[in-house]
Amino acid sequence: xxxxxxxxxxxxxxxxxxxxxxxxxxxxxxxxxxxxxxxxxxxxxxxxxxxxxxxxxxxxxxxxxxxxxxxxxxxxxxxxxxxxxxxxxxxxxxxxxxxxxxxxxxxxxxxxx
Amino acid sequence: xxxxxxxxxxxxxxxxxxxxxxxxxxxxxxxxxxxxxxxxxxxxxxxxxxxxxxxxxxxxxxxxxxxxxxxxxxxxxxxxxxxxxxxxxxxxxxxxxxxxxxxxxxxxxxxxxxxxxxxxxxxxxxxxxxxxxxxxxxx
Numbered sequence: 001x002x003x004x005x006x007x008x009x010x011x012x013x014x015x016x017x018x019x020x021x022x023x024x025x026x027x028x029x030x031x032x033x034x035x036x037x038x039x040x041x042x043x044x045x046x047x048x049x050x051x052x053x054x055x056x057x058x059x060x061x062x063x064x065x066x067x068x069x070x071x072x073x074x075x076x077x078x079x080x081x082x083x084x085x086x087x088x089x090x091x092x093x094x095x096x097x098x099x100x101x102x103x104x105x106x107x108x109x110x111x112x113x
Numbered sequence: 114x115x116x117x118x119x120x121x122x123x124x125x126x127x128x129x130x131x132x133x134x135x136x137x138x139x140x141x142x143x144x145x146x147x148x149x150x151x152x153x154x155x156x157x158x159x160x161x162x163x164x165x166x167x168x169x170x171x172x173x174x175x176x177x178x179x180x181x182x183x184x185x186x187x188x189x190x191x192x193x194x195x196x197x198x199x200x201x202x203x204x205x206x207x208x209x210x211x212x213x214x215x216x217x218x219x220x221x222x223x224x225x226x227x228x229x230x231x232x233x234x235x236x237x238x239x240x241x242x243x244x245x246x247x248x249x250x251x252x
Contacts, residue, residue, distance in 0.1 A: 024193040027185055054177065058164045061147035065217055077198050084194040092194070099236030100198045106229025107204045109222055 005063070008056055009072050015053035017079050021087060022046030028088075072111055077104045125190045129199050132183045137206040139176030141214060146170030198237040204230050 026042035033039070060069055081100045085092040121127070146169035153163040164170045187196050205227050211217040219227075 020193065020197060023185060024188050027188040031189065050181075055162060058143060058147060058170070059162075061144055062151045062164065065211070077201055080197045081194055084192070084197070088193060090192045090194040095239070096194060096198070096237055099233045099238075100194075102233030102236060103198055103201050103204075103230050104233075106226045106231075106233060107201065109226030109229060110204060110208060111226075112222065 005060065008060055009069070012053045012056040012060065013072060013076055013079075015049045015056070017076050017083065019046045019050035019053060020076075020080055021083055022049060024084070024088060069111075075104060075108070077107070125187060125196075128183060128187045129191075129196065130202075132180055132187055133200060133202045133206055135176055135180040135183060136200070136203045137210055139173050139180055140203070140207050141210055142169050142173035142176060144211075144215060146173055195237065199234060201230060202234055205234075 022042045023046045026039050026046060029038040029042060057069070077100050081092075081097065084090045143164070146167035147164050149167040149169060150164050153166060184200075187200075191199075208217075208219055208223060208227060212219045
């Protein structure tokens, strides 16, 4: 694989994960304090991050099969599993981690073939 | 009665399933849009912006927005570390529908991957189901 597409795939992945974390944080804020300033502080950067990820993915889709490309986002399961525990203080159970690992492994298998 | 229907619609399981279907549809539309515009490659092609020349892409964007709204609704009720792994059911749905609708091929290895994802999903979903039961007991 050439390095440039790989960098694009990686950037699309990171912006996607950041967007997910920001969205969850925004929804937590909305439950505590409604759709106010705190919600916007997390939601707006979330939207920006997701938009970047969206257009990078669209550009990649022009050159690769969807069934090859999409599963790369599967790596995000592991990344989100870890970052949600670290940054959002969500509970990290063994069962969830095993499940997440299997999903990631399956997704990588899907993308390799 | 309407209250019961609302409650049923608000079920996080149903919402996650609905979200997965919307995401799958959006991915297929975006691929159709990208396929239609792949020949337009210019200097800025890597940004994907030329994809906007296809109406499939715009339909895809509408579905992406719909999926965002339904996803936010899911996030409101379910921890990210459970909801996100479950949302990966799209990694089963997308290859399957690529095979069915776009004529892309699924190799034996890819079928194995799909099976592994499914096993992982069941493992993640189990504690979630238990958590839901506890929630219902509280109500």
